[in-house]
Each structure stands twice: as structure tokens, then as C-alpha cells.
Amino acid sequence: MGCDRAEFPCDHHGETVARRTENATLGGSVARSLLIHLLGILLFSALGSVLSKRVGVGAAIGAFTGAGVAALVILVVRIVILRPPSQDASCSIDIGEKHAFGGFVVSDPYDGPGEYVRAQLHVHTENSPNGKWSLEEAIAHYRRLGYSFLAVTDHGRVTVREATNYDGLLVIPGEENTIEYPFWPLGQHIMRLFVSSHVSCGRAQERIDSCALEGGIVCIPHPSWPGNLGTGRWTEGHLRAIDGYKLIEVRNLHSDEGLDESIWHAVLVDRMPENPVWAVAVDDARCAEESGMGWIEVKVTDISSEALKEALVAGRFYATTGPRCRFGVRGGSIYARVDRPCLIRFVNRDAVIVHEIDRATEATYTPCFDDGFVRVVVKDTDGKRGWSQPFAILPCPSVKQTQ
Numbered sequence: 001m002g003c004d005r006a007e008f009p010c011d012h013h014g015e016t017v018a019r020r021t022e023n024a025t026l027g028g029s030v031a032r033s034l035l036i037h038l039l040g041i042l043l044f045s046a047l048g049s050v051l052s053k054r055v056g057v058g059a060a061i062g063a064f065t066g067a068g069v070a071a072l073v074i075l076v077v078r079i080v081i082l083r084p085p086s087q088d089a090s091c092s093i094d095i096g097e098k099h100a101f102g103g104f105v106v107s108d109p110y111d112g113p114g115e116y117v118r119a120q121l122h123v124h125t126e127n128s129p130n131g132k133w134s135l136e137e138a139i140a141h142y143r144r145l146g147y148s149f150l151a152v153t154d155h156g157r158v159t160v161r162e163a164t165n166y167d168g169l170l171v172i173p174g175e176e177n178t179i180e181y182p183f184w185p186l187g188q189h190i191m192r193l194f195v196s197s198h199v200s201c202g203r204a205q206e207r208i209d210s211c212a213l214e215g216g217i218v219c220i221p222h223p224s225w226p227g228n229l230g231t232g233r234w235t236e237g238h239l240r241a242i243d244g245y246k247l248i249e250v251r252n253l254h255s256d257e258g259l260d261e262s263i264w265h266a267v268l269v270d271r272m273p274e275n276p277v278w279a280v281a282v283d284d285a286r287c288a289e290e291s292g293m294g295w296i297e298v299k300v301t302d303i304s305s306e307a308l309k310e311a312l313v314a315g316r317f318y319a320t321t322g323p324r325c326r327f328g329v330r331g332g333s334i335y336a337r338v339d340r341p342c343l344i345r346f347v348n349r350d351a352v353i354v355h356e357i358d359r360a361t362e363a364t365y366t367p368c369f370d371d372g373f374v375r376v377v378v379k380d381t382d383g384k385r386g387w388s389q390p391f392a393i394l395p396c397p398s399v400k401q402t403q
């Protein structure tokens with residue numbers, strides 16, 4: 001399935017997208033092309049007729065010559081100047097993490113070695129307000145659930161100073177940091193992962209930069225969270241004004257999934273393909289009852305802090321609240337496979353659902369160059385969801401530059 005557009009209410013945006021089938025697109029393009037040719041020929045024909053009168057040649061000869069010149073000029077312009085990227089046959093095929101097909105490449109964040117394991121990047125203990133369990137209880141619980149990574153992210157403090165392996169579960173240090181505004185305790189939060197010290201002052205960008213200096217990774221938590229009297233919300237404008245964060249939550253107990261996904265999409269439109277921001281699902285749990293609701297499945301080569309960090313930076317993971325998925329690129333098409341019947345949707349940069357199939361366990365979509373990027377969302381019959389990272393559609397010259 002590829003390049004078709006259908007009329008679906010896009011449930012992340014509440015907007016209806018235009019029906020545009022492949023045939024309709026082709027038909028529209030041919031009609032437009034013919035119209036341009038006709039207008040050009042008529043224009044040159046009239047011009048030739050007027051000029052021919054001035055130089056004393058017959059109007060018919062002038063019009064005929066003008067029409068011929070017009071046809072030639074349009075032909076040259078179309079072939080030499082307006083050649084679409086898909087007609088560029090100079091691309092090589094399959095170059096590492098990108099796959100080239102017909103003049104553009106589909107970047108695959110999942111292309112790389114490793115096995116998928118479970119990771120939880122947002123959990124509180126009794127060291128946070130309302131935290132109902134100890135660090136040991138939280139670790140034992142997530143180990144029982146089969147997680148391989150757990151980031152402990154208490155409010156305003158780093159609970160674990162360095163990554164520690166607790167019998168197969170690697171606990172990553174981190175904190176949920178409040179950017180006090182207009183005054184404590186109000187303001188937005190950021191997740192600072194892989195850090196060893198708390199920061200208590202500075203604007204958002206300074207706190208993100210300090211995390212990067214420590215070799216850490218910043219995640220934007222619960223973007224649409226209405227808490228802290230509304231000062232905790234991250235709008236698209238806020239996220240446009242800062243830089244250096246790699247992750248954003250699309251599922252958090254305290255936030256609206258649909259809104260968060262819309263905000264993530266807007267961030268991608270701004271930053272793709274150079275500076276992608278990857279989606280994560282989290283628990284933000286304060287007790288066992290709040291756990292197992294959202295997590296990531298991350299493809300790592302081993303259970304180490306370095307392997308997790310590398311995979312998080314590369315986007316080699318997906319977010320889920322239930323479905324176990326596999327996403328990737330094969331033969332120029334983006335594929336999704338799930339462990340249960342799901343509604344599988346492919347969404348492009350314009351937030352158009354370019355392909356969807358219901359109650360399926362696999363689906364593929366062959367992107368068009370105009371898609372910009374494509375991401376996949378799956379939803380099972382219980383409403384549990386999974387989100388792929390975006391697959392960037394890049395023109396061929398980008399491939400040559402990255403080689």
C-alpha cells in the first residue's frame with residue numbers, strides 16, 4: 001500500500017483530512033500539466049502573432065512559430081529544471097541506516113544491532129511528595145514485571161548517584177526537575193536522565209544544557225499536564241524556544257495522550273529531519289498500582305548505561321501501553337507488526353493518515369517523497385496503544401552527505 005490518501009477523522013487533531021487517492025493525484029497532475037502547456041502555447045502563439053505583424057510576416061506563421069517555441073521551452077523546463085526527486089536514478093541502494101529507493105531515502109531508526117527489552121523512564125519513590133513506596137520496593141516490583149532498565153526520577157533530587165545493576169535490572173539515575181516559574185513550587189518540569197547532581201536554578205535552557213554537560217538526556221514530561229495552576233504545561237511555543245531535549249512523553253498518567261501526541265507531532269514538524277525528538281510512554285508511578293501502564297521497548301546490545309543512552313539518542317525504541325511491536329523499513333516500505341489485532345495507522349508530516357488498516361497484525365506503507373516523515377500508531381481493541389518513532393523521508397543528496 002502506498003501513496004494513497006483517504007478521508008479519516010484524525011483523532012489526534014479532530015480534523016478531517018482530504019481524500020486524495022493515488023489515481024486522483026495522478027489525474028490532477030496530468031490535468032494541471034496539460035493546462036499549463038495549453039496556456040503557455042496560447043500565450044506564445046498570441047505573442048508570435050503580434051510580433052509577426054510588426055515584421056511584416058503573416059499572423060498565422062507567427063502564431064505557429066510562437067506555439068512551437070512555447071512547446072520546446074516548456075519541455076526543456078520540465079525535463080531539466082522541474083525534474084522531481086523520484087526521477088533521480090543516481091541513488092545507491094541500502095546504505096546502513098537509510099534505504100534508498102527511486103531517488104529518496106527512508107531513514108530507519110530501528111536499523112541496528114540488539115534485542116528489545118523493557119525500560120521505564122519515569123518513576124517516583126517515597127523521596128517524592130505522595131511517593132508511596134521505597135526505592136527497594138520499586139526496584140523489586142519492576143524487576144518482577146520483567147523490566148531491564150528503570151530510571152528513578154524523584155522530584156528535585158537524584159536518588160541514585162550512578163547506574164546500578166540490581167540482579168538484572170539496571171537502575172539509571174535521574175530527577176524530575178521543576179523550573180520554578182513564576183515562583184516555587186509552580187512551573188514546568190523536565191526529566192534529567194543519567195545525571196548525578198540536582199540543579200536548583202536557571203532557566204529551562206540552562207538546566208537542559210547542564211544535563212548535556214553531564215552526558216545526560218533530557219525528556220519533556222507530560223506536555224499537556226494542567227497542574228501547578230496551569231504553569232506546568234508545555235506548549236508548542238515553549239518547546240520551540242528551547243533546544244537540546246531528545247525525548248518527549250506521549251503517555252503519562254497525569255496528561256492527555258491525544259494532546260501530548262499532537263504536541264509531539266508539532267515538534268517533529270519543526271525539527272525533522274535534522275533534530276528529531278523521540279516519543280516515550282511512562283508510568284510516572286508512585287506506587288505499584290500505577291505501574292505497567294506505559295513504557296518503552298528499547299533495542300540494546302547489552303544491559304548497560306551506555307547501550308541505553310545510545311539507543312535513546314538514536315531513537316531505537318518505541319513507546320507502548322500494551323502492544324508489542326516491530327517497526328522498520330524493508331524494500332522501500334515502512335512496516336509495522338504487532339502481537340495482537342490492532343488498528344494500524346501511518347501518519348505523515350502533514351498529519352494526514354496516509355494508510356490505515358483495522359484489526360490487523362501487520363501493515364506496510366510505501367512512502368512518497370512529499371510525506372516528509374511517516375510515523376506509525378497502533379491501537380488494540382482495548383484502546384491500548386503503541387507509537388513508532390518517525391521515519392524521515394530524505395532526498396538523495398542528503399544520503400551522499402552522510403556517507
Ligand SMILES: [Zn+2]
Nearest residue numbers: 122124176284
Ligand atoms: Zn513525575
